[in-house]
Amino acid sequence: MSDLNPMATAPYAQNGRPFLYGGELEGIAQVLASGQYGHGDVTERFERALTGFLGVEDVVAVASGTAALHIALAVAGIGRGDEVIVPSMTFCATVQAIRACGARPRFAEVDPDTLCLRPQDVMEALTPHTRAVLPVLYGGRAVDLSDIRNELEQRKIAIVEDAAHAFGSHRGTVRVGATGDALTCFSFGPVKTLTCGQGGALVPRNPEQAAQARRIRLLGMAESSAERACSTTYHVEGVGLRAHLSQINAAIGLAQIAHFPALEAQRKELWRTYVAALDDVREVRLVDVDVHRSVPTLCAVRVPERDRVFAALRAHGIGVGTHYPPNHLQPAFHRWWRPLIATEQIGKEILTLPFHQKMTSQDARLVTTALREALR
Structure with a gap:
């Protein structure tokens, strides 16, 4: 990822950002x-x-x-x-x-x-x-x-x-x-x-x-x-x-x-950009939000070696996140633990990509390029 030149103010440097209209x-x-x-x-x-x-x-x-x-x-x-x-x-x-x-x-x-x-x-x-x-x-x-x-x-x-x-x-x-x-x-x-x-x-x-x-x-x-x-x-x-x-x-x-219709269109388009850019990346499993009916709040994927990929992307200024660590494994809720095999596997793989209205399609493609490199 040596060709990347991320800055703290770059739209892809944060997982989510507020968007104000004025x-x-x-x-x-x-x-x-x-x-x-x-x-x-x-x-x-x-x-x-x-x-x-x-x-x-x-x-x-x-x-x-x-x-x-x-x-x-x-x-x-x-x-x-x-x-x-x-x-x-x-x-x-x-x-x-x-x-x-x-x-x-x-x-x-x-x-x-x-x-x-x-x-x-x-x-x-x-x-x-x-x-x-x-x-x-x-x-x-x-x-x-x-x-x-x-x-x-x-x-x-x-x-x-x-x-x-x-x-x-x-x-x-x-x-x-x-x-x-x-x-x-x-x-x-x-x-x-x-x-x-x-x-x-x-x-x-x-x-x-x-x-x-x-x-x-x-x-x-x-x-x-x-x-x-x-x-x-x-x-x-x-x-x-x-x-x-x-x-x-x-x-x-x-x-x-008052601006929600424009917001809805922008978020759907950004999500579709991610889908298209990740279509041929076999290691990535996209979490389906049913974009035709939904206004996406985030873009989540499941990847192998999540912790290594997470660290590599953060080191290069890509604001990925983890939404969420499973709650039944948290100390505060341990007394209600029960085995949840699928959830525990998801918890090891889940990665959320930068997703907010200040991002452009070019930003999303930059993130997916970085993700491809991190997976290699």
Whole structure:
């Protein structure tokens, strides 16, 4: 790779980067000038924008994707002693949200081609203690559990989707979050397809869930911020978190969502560039995100001698990553370990390539050239 001249500022030097369109600063400045930084009108405008974009009845904006998962599990009635089926191949935040509810993870296998849960993976992991299934929409790909939905409902098992990677993706003809069969959680963190700087949201299945989620995100208080400002008291109706989305973060999201169609096209094109450039590299196994229906968040491959390849690429300024080390092997979750042969093999091979909107097709081809050389 002696012909490469990477620089720290090169687009391929980072695995993911935020992408700003220019209107974010103006939106932030308006909020700062207002003197009202917490939950407020801008947050609610962002919620309405998300509702319209997704084609759903309601969206509850919160402080992070992790907070969305925590609140969604609580809304689904998950608590101490309950068991939640979750793939081990996910970011640790997914599992920490389960633990924050007092529940315990029941780790499950994934499809080696997509890194997503399949119905058979869920059924294999079920126990009499299972109260929820938490599929992770890896890379932006939708997960379809419709084949076992009736059985899950008969067992009173909720579905809570971790769609941190999948804002804007489709399942069938509707956007993820609009299927009506799950509590769906999104992340709007710094390197997600839609960023608020930091933030998240959940899509409830009915008005009761929406109201409960709104109470939890504001410390269990029944009244809104506007109602409390006009009263001498308020009512705390249950356990809650300080997990609202600030107007500063919501302003960033509002500026972002107007540009989503262009973002979607750019990310699909970048992913297809990677696919074409790696087509003849037999050592590389691409993780399929179903790009026709998905808005890709990352480009993941499986390679032999991953640690050696990772080190070689990082040494030459290529910002590869590892998404993710399997959670059932983590010290914090070791007590819930169970053998997951496919996941453990994936964990030794997974490599994520630089993937964000500041990259061009030429950048992607440079990365794949470097990958070919590292594999040799």
